[in-house]
Amino acid sequence: MDKSRALPVFESLSSGVRLDVYRLLVKRGPEGLVAGEIGAALDVPPTNLSFHLKALTQAQLLTVEQEGRYQRYRANIPLMLDLIAYLTEECCSGHPEQCAGLPTACSDRVLPPISPSPVKP
Amino acid sequence: MDKSRALPVFESLSSGVRLDVYRLLVKRGPEGLVAGEIGAALDVPPTNLSFHLKALTQAQLLTVEQEGRYQRYRANIPLMLDLIAYLTEECCSGHPEQCAGLPTACSDRVLPPISPSPVKP
């Protein structure tokens, strides 16, 4: 995870529609949803939804798979976990004991090692 | 954590400058930095930096404390952890065993309970 990978993720989730889409797909899990189902669930017109789905997919927050005339989307959950690790990896310059002064931070919330996310070529 | 609280966080971190500022302050830990130090470290002019600091603070990603004529900024790390919990809390509709199909997701990455972040009145 680096800045050029993290920025598009935040840009993607800074839209209300896209945040709704991502959270909906997180709930669905491996099953995912096809575009039409997403649009129906969130009441977003097809043109606009396609715009946002493209943004999410380019940020690698979603994966797409063609199923006949449908497009099935799934959430890339590991990317999200990579992201939070990226943001806290150098917390307190590697001295998390300093976080005692903070409410509850990196010191008692150490994330386990991250496995790499799938990357589309 | 709800949508109206999460959206400003993502909006804030969708700017390269603001992402740099936040990560810099995460590294500094409880010590934080005053505005001038941040500007010098990241080579951002005062006017522009103030604009971004305001956005980050309004999203509650930073806290500010006045020190004489200086303004000391600190990262609100717990908010970030609340956020990732918000995004994954309903992962696979509460059936994380379904995540077996995904690379590595909520099933083996359950976050511990979150303590509430400090909220400015």
Next chain:
DNA sequence: TCAACGATTCAACGTATATTGAAGTGTTGA
């Protein structure tokens, strides 16, 4: 008291983003 300083606010500009309807691409099933 008041000039120097740190930081923010204001006004203005250029650019990027969100949304929509019309048109296009690929797939299905009769």
Next chain:
DNA sequence: TCAACACTTCAATATACGTTGAATCGTTGA
């Protein structure tokens, strides 16, 4: 074969965001 369907791409518009210099506010120290 071809019309219906699911979805995307394109073009156009309205809006929001990022950056900058000038002006302003509050604090300090002589």
